[in-house]
Amino acid sequence: MITIITLLLLGSLVSNLSFTASVNVRIVNGNEATAHSRPYMVSVQRNRRHVCGGFLISDQFVLTAAHCRNNNEILTVVAGANKLSILKTRRSVSSYNKHPEYNTDPRTPDIADLMILKLNKKVELNNKIKTIPIPTTPVNISVGTACSVAGWGSVENGGPASPTLREANVKIMDDTICAQWGQRFVAPQMMCVYGRGGACEGDLGGPLVCDNTAVAVASFVRDNSCNNAYQHNVYTNISAFLPWIQSILPPK
Template sequence: MADLMILKLDEKIKLNNNIKTIPIPKTPGEISVGTDCSVAGWGYVTNRVPISQTLREANIKIMNDIDCAAQWGLQYKAEEMMCVYGSGGSCFGDSGGPLVCDNIAVGVTSFVCDINRCNDPHQHNVYMQISAFLPWIKEIVSLPPK
């Protein structure tokens, strides 16, 4: 299961102060445990607050695979995924959002805890590792247009 999509636009986007690009990793590799990162999205904040009308951001840290696998079991695939923890994070409605570390998009929001535990620092969120899919990404973007 991979939660990645590449969208090819018919024309170039004009970049400005509100529209910018963000790099992805150039080579496969893991992000070090404890690295400070951030996530952003418009999803739920708690089960009692509807989807946000404002883009929200949370600061989180990369956690180790052993603790993540202990929580998520067979759903968690360390070679393609990573977990984060902190006093915030992703919730329902945030899927597909970026996990950014050192100004590089290293992950994509994949799945989260049950809606009653959003923003629980003991409930870890799972992200797809973009670097695990670099061969596929490079293949897709090098294909000629149809």
């Protein structure tokens, strides 16, 4: 019976996808973003090389993924860039705030994959550098909701970063399908998406944007496979961790 249900769920999913398994699920499969159309996006860099996406939630704080920093690495943040070769505003990081539950349980290593970076100096908000709102109360995004992702990530597994910001449309997937992946997917702390494009290496840490709000942070691609239509992107649900986020940010 379980096998039959599983096959029915997968069949339902496949019937809703307008592409075959040979289509690459990565942002390279999307489109080049219009210059500065996503002014909240930042490039998180190590040794001045892009490693992760991130986004401004205030003029001095960036939300990204906890796995984007190993040990005591020094990171910097570039804001206001569309092409990474044309840098606009670089800031050092004065404090790194990883969620305390991240990577504490080997059975669920991706739980709470969130990190808040405090910049050493506020960025000047303008038409090329802006913040994006995050939920202020817990939200439940309906299955099938149209959202979008963006980043400077790899064009293929292990490939080079894209020099220009790219974007793709995705849809929220049913948690019951994601849950078949086992303990690594945990709802409601996580959500997963599918589409003709999506996140790959270098896009992780970036936002899942639904209705002009950043609702989740790109965490991982199942089996690290960016070029398989059935290995969907998994995101950390921001609204599941609001008390911690609010404890880091200064009071308004």
